[in-house]
Amino acid sequence: MSIDWTAIAAIATAAAAIATAWMACMTKRSLQQAEKHHQNSFRPICILENYRNPDNPHCDSDNPYSRNNYLTVGTYDWRSEDLLISAQLRLKNVGSGPALRVWMILLFPLNNPDSGYIIEMTPLSANGWYGDRQTPIQFRLSKQNYTDRKFGFRLPDSEIDVRPIDAVWEIVLEYEDVFGNKFHTVHTRDALHPWTKVGIGRLNLPVSVRIELDRQNQLGPLPRINSEMQRQCWKSASTGTLHD
Template identity: 30%
Template sequence: MYQTLRRLLGMTMGLKDWIDLAGAVGSVIVAVGTGALAWATFSLARFTKATVADAEKAMQQADQHHRENLRPFCVVEFRESSAQKPFGADFNIRTATPGPQYFAGDDKPYISIKGRLYNRGLGPARDVAAYLNWGSSVEGLAYWLTHPIVVCGLIAANESIEINLSIEAHHVATKVADGKRVSTQALEWVANDAYEVVLRYRDIFDTPFRTIHARGFLQNLAVDVAVAGGDKKLEAQQSIRANRPAPVFLTGEQPWATLADKPQPPPGWLGSVDTELSVEAPFRHDV
């Protein structure tokens, strides 16, 4: 190439020179073409990769949208619910001393959850079950009081069914102690300690969901209700839970933890009030 250029600058070119020049130019063209082809291949690969990624993202979004369009949302409307008894008249919240109103004329004590179950979502709900919590699921401080009780196997969207659940002693949450499984508390205290009625269910894709029905805070400390002195009117006024939250929809399972796993409060907290017996204690903001 160098000799060819010298000939071009100062010498008359012969046939051999023209052949050499053509070869050099051809080599340059081939090199440029090879580079251009390599760049085109690289660009095409990037474009193909981006196209595949966009397609996968679009498919994921379409699948997510499809799942959301079939998501259930189950709620319970408790029978004869009131400001004093958010979970209904049949859900006894005074069980410290079992009596006729608790045993309901039967020799086997139980707590009733009565009402109507609605699926207000867009898809069917499978394996619907209910259980009671101590504490707040929204605040991440919920503890199981009972094991889940089956409500129904399947409920379609925009359908409802009557429910009448009986929570008995063998439904109380258990722990292992000395190699045996024992209840974490007496059934007589479960209704008193329950702050949440939880519905657990799954969609057709086996995704778990929960609906939290919270009781709401008492307007006064629980001890105020206890010392009402038999004045039913005063007791009813002090038992009002006017700030009862609306049902909350959550995704995922609740980790298993019972009151036996709950950290103990420091000595003297809330004075003489037994914090273990009051569901209100961990949620009050004025203590």
């Protein structure tokens, strides 16, 4: 009985090819996992937290952790009829990497589900933050916009009056890591939902908001926070004393 060495060689070659392909697949998977682990080690996680101290005797609320008091509305100044929404919240990056292209979007999903207000924040280092009593995070809107869009909250009674916003609101944070991966965080006034929800990728926002975000992203990073906070952030960056 003769041995068909040609057939054996063909089988061996096929087995070697399969083994090589399997090793290549395993190597590729290992490299992908290593790259994913490397990117995860630089992942930012941006959140909003209440900066008000319940032990502070000047605290203006019996329950400083009530979400009802997290956003307040007042007039911009005596020369303008514009409204100023102030967040009693601190924006903080609790992740392990810097957050780039940080956007904050204020939505009123029940009263005005088709639009929102957008501000672009400066990049945040790991453990970096901004927003406090002296330099709060603020949204400016005109009374004309309020009249047209009917957000559903009561206006202040006078120029010096400030009142909590009593409509249901959501604040969405969108940001990127140094690799261009996109993330989002959602905070809501509705106590029936968790205060913080973190996700990967872009959130399904109203069309008008998404169009504006895409347009602004094409323009590059242009900070649109209030001037006092801009000065503080730039001063901190120039002196090397960023908030940690």
